[in-house]
Amino acid sequence: MIVTEGLKKIFNKDKKNEVVAVDNCNFSVNNGEIFGLLGPNGAGKTTTLRIISTILKPTLGTVNVDGLDIIEEANKVRKNIGFLTGETKLYDRLTVKETFTYFGRLYNIDEAKLKKRVKKLIEMFELDDKKNKRIAELSDGMRQKVSLGRTIIHNPKNLILDEPLTGLDILARREVTNFIKKERKQGNCIIFSTHVMSEAEELCDRIAIINKGKILCVGEKEKLKMEYKCNSLEEVFIQLIRSQDEKSNSHI
Numbered sequence: 001m002i003v004t005e006g007l008k009k010i011f012n013k014d015k016k017n018e019v020v021a022v023d024n025c026n027f028s029v030n031n032g033e034i035f036g037l038l039g040p041n042g043a044g045k046t047t048t049l050r051i052i053s054t055i056l057k058p059t060l061g062t063v064n065v066d067g068l069d070i071i072e073e074a075n076k077v078r079k080n081i082g083f084l085t086g087e088t089k090l091y092d093r094l095t096v097k098e099t100f101t102y103f104g105r106l107y108n109i110d111e112a113k114l115k116k117r118v119k120k121l122i123e124m125f126e127l128d129d130k131k132n133k134r135i136a137e138l139s140d141g142m143r144q145k146v147s148l149g150r151t152i153i154h155n156p157k158n159l160i161l162d163e164p165l166t167g168l169d170i171l172a173r174r175e176v177t178n179f180i181k182k183e184r185k186q187g188n189c190i191i192f193s194t195h196v197m198s199e200a201e202e203l204c205d206r207i208a209i210i211n212k213g214k215i216l217c218v219g220e221k222e223k224l225k226m227e228y229k230c231n232s233l234e235e236v237f238i239q240l241i242r243s244q245d246e247k248s249n250s251h252i
């Protein structure tokens, strides 16, 4: 479970190029739930997710992961979090199996356990015929599956997936969405960011819409559509962003 309270991130504070990337962000994500963080490019999604994953410190506010504070207990939190971003890197020269083993060792997983875990991940992502292939030889879709495997090598209960479907073809997309749904079924807590509303329609239970660092709404997908009298999340999204723009213009 993940709870954020009053989260704020200012880059280059008190300088000319100060950016308020995240501004008073509050939401909670339950176990067994896929929570969508939806927003256009530059909205503050990646920054929020990097804070939750203990990579960045917030300027203000707190995040709790399974009851642990991300700053006070960062090491414990890391053991229970898997973070996938566009910047998740793989080594071209390692094979799939070597990649999983390498990242498992970074988590100090006991060798016997790690062997089992690597086998499980290869099965889970249907990578058996690719396990001895080098990363450089794989398609983008295959690579994304390996990146996901690498992200969950330590079997975390909380999964933070930053635009995990971007750039994938239909088949790879299907495999990754199936994987995310399976993780939900197992009771894991999943945050998924996207700027593509149809992805959120398909996958998410609850969502938050974020723009210019501010959360504009949080709630169950269907309830939000009713509340804003919209047929799709895309309409809700456009309505909220327009009214935010109108409000900020009226202050000028």
Ligand SMILES: Nc1ncnc2c1ncn2[C@@H]1O[C@H](COP(=O)(O)OP(=O)(O)O)[C@@H](O)[C@H]1O
Pocket: 011, 012, 019, 020, 021, 039, 040, 041, 042, 043, 044, 045, 046, 047, 048
């Ligand atoms: N390290 C950084 N230094 C300065 N500004 C940053 C940094 N990272 C992100 N930003 C700015 O913060 C805002 C939010 O960025 P980001 O969280 O990456 O948005 P998103 O993931 O929704 O596209 C953007 O204006 C971006 O330029």
Ligand SMILES: [Mg+2]
Pocket: 045, 046, 047, 162
């Ligand atoms: Mg981003």
